Amino acid sequence: MRIGIVGAGVTGCLLANKLTNSGADVTVLEKSRGTAGRACHKKTEWGSFDMGAPVIPAYNDAFLTFMERCVSDGVAVRWPDKAFTYNGELNAKNDDADEGKQPVTRYAFPRGVNDACQRWLQGSELKTQAKVAHFQRLPEGWLLWDEQEGSYGLFDSIVMTAPWPQTRLLLEDIPDADEFTGKTSQNWTSCWSVAMEIAQPINTHAKLIHVEQSDIQVVCLDTSKTLSRSPNIHQTWVVYFSHEFSDRHPQIDEDALLATAKQTLCDMFGVSALKVTSSYRHYWRFARPALGEAPIGIFQSKCNTVFAGGDWSFGASFQAAFQASNSLFESIIAQTTKEG
Numbered sequence: 001m002r003i004g005i006v007g008a009g010v011t012g013c014l015l016a017n018k019l020t021n022s023g024a025d026v027t028v029l030e031k032s033r034g035t036a037g038r039a040c041h042k043k044t045e046w047g048s049f050d051m052g053a054p055v056i057p058a059y060n061d062a063f064l065t066f067m068e069r070c071v072s073d074g075v076a077v078r079w080p081d082k083a084f085t086y087n088g089e090l091n092a093k094n095d096d097a098d099e100g101k102q103p104v105t106r107y108a109f110p111r112g113v114n115d116a117c118q119r120w121l122q123g124s125e126l127k128t129q130a131k132v133a134h135f136q137r138l139p140e141g142w143l144l145w146d147e148q149e150g151s152y153g154l155f156d157s158i159v160m161t162a163p164w165p166q167t168r169l170l171l172e173d174i175p176d177a178d179e180f181t182g183k184t185s186q187n188w189t190s191c192w193s194v195a196m197e198i199a200q201p202i203n204t205h206a207k208l209i210h211v212e213q214s215d216i217q218v219v220c221l222d223t224s225k226t227l228s229r230s231p232n233i234h235q236t237w238v239v240y241f242s243h244e245f246s247d248r249h250p251q252i253d254e255d256a257l258l259a260t261a262k263q264t265l266c267d268m269f270g271v272s273a274l275k276v277t278s279s280y281r282h283y284w285r286f287a288r289p290a291l292g293e294a295p296i297g298i299f300q301s302k303c304n305t306v307f308a309g310g311d312w313s314f315g316a317s318f319q320a321a322f323q324a325s326n327s328l329f330e331s332i333i334a335q336t337t338k339e340g
């Protein structure tokens with residue numbers, strides 16, 4: 001079975017892994033230069049850090065088991081520190097009270113989720129800088145076309161794993177998707193992420209801070225994610241701006257963004273001034289479904305050869321992307337078993 005997957009994020013790469021293990025011939029088409037999508041690790045001349053998902057919480061048993069396997073495979077680590085909240089003062093977050101049951105287990109990928117994605121893609125063919133623009137159904141299968149009119153295929157089945165606003169547009173080429181797209185609305189929101197390397201390390205136990213009622217939502221000491229026991233002497237902090245702020249300021253000036261990020265760190269840690277030696281920023285146009293938007297499940301066409309799913313199917317997180325890859329896999333396999 002030949003399968004074309006659009007998107008090399010967590011959903012696409014985990015799905016590719018499962019499908020190649022079951023004997024399928026898989027090609028993954030990715031519009032950017034690399035893998036991991038919104039969980040990607042950015043490499044720059046002065047350092048590398050996570051610009052998307054900073055730390056990954058696991059709430060259900062299947063995902064916990066999967067993450068523990070990533071730990072034993074040496075790609076992930078358990079995040080050993082408590083999370084904090086900041087609302088004028090720093091307090092350790094009470095995860096037990098939060099969830100009403102077990103404390104949340106959090107994980108990080110010190111070499112980046114990209115590293116894990118490369119492993120999950122072993123056995124698949126990855127084509128980067130291939131932005132799929134439309135699909136064509138031929139008697140022998142599906143042909144995928146990119147923006148430069150390059151074609152890929154033929155495929156027996158195709159799977160879309162891009163964020164919902166982008167998948168929704170792609171589904172316009174699929175005749176029987178109208179019913180699904182018509183009844184499914186999900187608004188998305190943006191996020192500015194700013195990474196800063198600082199000259200003088202801040203001495204603190206608070207390495208993951210959820211900021212309350214502010215233009216900033218999360219602050220993370222990225223350089224504390226390490227596979228080695230010795231602490232990293234350089235500090236790179238990543239500051240994630242709130243969705244409201246990011247939606248209001250898609251074009252904000254770099255200096256203004258940096259000044260707000262620096263000031264937040266100064267206030268939080270009682271530091272009078274902070275020297276930033278290097279910085280990098282990224283605007284996530286489609287960061288996640290807006291707060292309160294319901295998950296929309298996966299799509300399967302009536303012809304049973306087109307599928308779509310992503311974190312948006314189950315709740316806008318790394319764990320939801322994992323669930324989407326499982327659900328898509330089960331639907332594709334159920335279909336081929338029926339046909340066989």
Ligand SMILES: Cc1cc2nc3c(=O)[nH]c(=O)nc-3n(C[C@H](O)[C@H](O)[C@H](O)COP(=O)(O)OP(=O)(O)OC[C@H]3O[C@@H](n4cnc5c(N)ncnc54)[C@H](O)[C@@H]3O)c2cc1C
Binds near residue numbers: 030132191319320
């Ligand atoms: C700033 C930020 C912070 C986050 N924090 C957390 C967190 O703390 N905890 C947590 O669990 N999750 C967090 N998340 C969410 C988590 O990163 C995502 O849920 C997860 O990575 C989604 O994976 P995915 O594969 O479903 O989608 P994506 O990662 O979006 O992957 C889709 C891929 O499709 C590609 N693509 C899109 N259109 C096309 C096209 N036309 N042709 C080819 N390729 C295409 C994209 O480039 C992308 O690589 C965060 C996300 C962001 C942005």
